[in-house]
Amino acid sequence: MAPKVLISDKLSAAAVQIFKDRGIEVDFQPDLGKDKDKLAEVIGNYDGLAIRSATKVTEKILEKATNLKVIGRAGIGVDNVDKEAASKKGVIVMNTPFGNMITTAEHAIAMMFAVARQIPEASASTHAGKWEKSKFMGVELTGKTLGVIGAGNIGGIVCDRARGLKMKVVAYDPFLSHEKAEKMGVEKVDELDDLLQRADFITLHVPLTEQTKNILSKENLAKTKKGVRIINCARGGLVDEAALAELLKSGHVAGAAFDVFSEEPATENPLFNLPNVVCTPHLGAATTEAQENVALQVAEQMSNYLLDGAVENALNMPSMTAEEAKIMGPWVALAGHLGSFIGQMTDEPIKAINILYDGVVAEMNLAALNCAVIAGIMKKVNPDVNMVSAPVVAQERGVQISTTNQSKSGAFDGYIKVTVVTEKRERSIAGTCFSDGKPRFIQIKGINIDAEVGEHMLYTTNKDVPGVIGTLGSTIGTNGANIANFTLGRSAAGGEAIALLYLDDAASPELVKQLEATGVFEQVKPLAFDVA
Known part of the structure; x- marks a missing residue:
């Protein structure tokens, strides 16, 4: 049975024709997106939804989208799509980041x-x-x-x-x-x-x-x-x-x-x-050429996915085949978390990103994993970046990317290590995936740890001296924050020590200020990860 796509905003006739030429059944209703109740009523009949900015794809709409597999946004901004709800629903969200x-x-x-x-x-x-x-x-x-x-x-x-x-x-x-x-x-x-x-x-x-x-x-x-x-x-x-x-x-x-x-x-x-x-009334992308370009691009991308399983310019899924996704899913998530950690910790210009793949992961689709790492790093400066556009963004900023893969060399079946090089320093983090598929951080700055990745985390560094844990715990407790997981590591007795805490809620600015005011910690950094 041919896939069925709904176009609920105004797209060009040429874009509609692309779907038809590829054998996809297309329902062109350019004003439907303005009627959220009617859209919710009919969305369950479609495999794909092609939109511009008028259609608002809310959690309520997605609840009714029982057959929906992909949303294609003709343009770069996807503020009108609830990406988190789409991810939970298993719906891919694509955009066209370079058309305008x-x-x-x-x-x-x-x-x-x-x-x-x-x-x-x-x-x-x-x-x-x-x-x-x-x-x-x-x-x-x-x-x-x-x-x-x-x-x-x-x-x-x-x-x-x-x-x-x-x-x-x-x-x-x-x-x-x-x-x-x-x-x-x-x-x-x-x-x-x-x-x-x-x-x-x-x-x-x-x-x-x-x-x-x-x-x-x-x-x-x-x-x-x-x-x-x-x-x-x-x-x-x-x-x-x-x-x-x-x-x-x-x-x-x-x-x-x-x-x-x-x-x-x-x-x-x-x-x-x-x-x-x-x-002017937000006319930046309002030319005939730009509107035509993004419409044609989104039609091609959606057709490629619905017919061949190819994922292009996806905001919530890596570019890979359907077969690879089953095996690589946890590792892609890990790669993104490692990149996100580095990106959130780095304020100065990045000159190079070096990625090491060890063991079983070294045999996977490293291009997709590289994109996940780079996207994680670059999201700090551009939240719209995705796994396809991330390497382009890095290249435009003159960032050198290098990849090394090697046979199993340690206690883990496989791991990924990411190192960034700036003019001032190098910073590295490594992680692995356990049998339960959950990503773990296993090393930061050469210090071994075992940390579960959570949505809200807090990273601290200090000298390894008595009383630091007590200061950390009591300060967090007096601020009403709850610790879900607490991981410690040190380079040597009396040397550099780190702590990575998984909190139930985001660390407040006041908590951070109080920890810094103790004079105990060299660094206090709240972190956030997309673990949906």
Whole structure:
């Protein structure tokens, strides 16, 4: 029986035809996604669901999706899909991460031109029959310094286009190496303050994470060069819009161009109706070419999975064959956890990632395992990264990847060891999978441990002296936190010691501060792992 796919948003006729040509039964209802009750009523009839942004795939919808195997999002953002619920349901979530990069980058460049020459205001004035030539005095881009915050896929294209405009480009991206920046022809700065003080224009190209939220805060905006112009075509929430509005009114900031806002749809905003502020309604990916590209890509990817079992650009499953998935599942999870640990522990640019596979795991699909490790590491800077796009993200940042496989060499049937190299240090962690399929951490920084991986964990380091465990336990207890599992290790008596705790809930900032205030611990780091 042929697979059946529902398209509940507007996709091109060419995308619909791809499904048909591949022998897949397709039901094209482009307005159905707006009716969540009707969607819930019919979703159980389909093997695949192709969407854009209008359809909201909630846990309630997924509960009714008794036959659903794959969701394909034509575009990069999947905020409208409950990925955790989909994973629990066994539904693969795919996106098309590279289809709208050029379009979004071009929009940022267009917005920069628009605010530099006050084009929207000048156009409105001229349409109104005014001829205010002297009112709209602009600035050239040539010779100006462009500060790019985030030099990944889209930011890298913006850097290239800006260099073509004869601008001096300064990039701030903790995961961009100096070597890669040199090849791009841009100057990498290690401190955001350096970029803020030098840039004539600032453009943002980072995802919205805990680290990047309000990256242009009131304090950081105050550090900018007088007369700066700010462009945000990335994500709402990266800029303190109220603080920016005040600086625009005072004249410290000469202009701003925003395609994204902290609340969308944006019917009101502090930036609205201010002079020399250009606003567009989230049009970054809104070109005919981009919309066509992502529609065709998602149709091909979904067809490949439904007919051949091939997994491409999946956010919640590795790229591998169905046969491999049965055997490799626990090891893929382990690889992701090892990468996540390293990523959460590393703040400086990563120069190299070295992965060692030992024993039984050395005979598996190492490409998929490599992707899981790299994705785990890179998720700290880009939550949208998946196992397919992760190597590309690493390559763009000049990260060297090396893999070694060897025969069984220790007490375990197999294990994975991940080492990252930065300009300052090397950091390593190893893990294995027991017969129950549960991943375990077995070594950190060369110190042997045996730690179950939990959703909420706490990592500490200290000198091996008496009383540390008591201080750790009592401080955690007085903060109302409960320890599910507690693992200790040390390099030698009186040497370096580590503890890895599995907590029922995330360690609060107050708990972390209190542990640091004891003066006992050299490092206190809360960690989070996706163990769904």
